[in-house]
Amino acid sequence: MPSVIIDLRADTQAEPEIAREAIDILGRLVSFDTTSSESNLALIAYVETYLAEHGVTSRLVCVGRSGAAARISAGLLGPLH
16 A cells, blocks of 8 residues: 655645645544444544545445444545446
8 A cells, every 4th residue: 555655844835734734634533433342434424525525536345234334445546446
């Protein structure tokens, strides 16, 4: 899986805004309680909404038997398989 590196040492006008947005998003992501005894559906809903707002197609791949957990698949380079 490719990694994304965010350099928070911004030197231009645009980079500080990108760094702030990245920190906000990361803060929101880690705020979801996704321990195995809890549902991850709030996290999945947040990610689906965020991706849709940025033009990225996504879909639920698997919803657990209890209906309390799910996985999401998203694609940038073409249709989802």
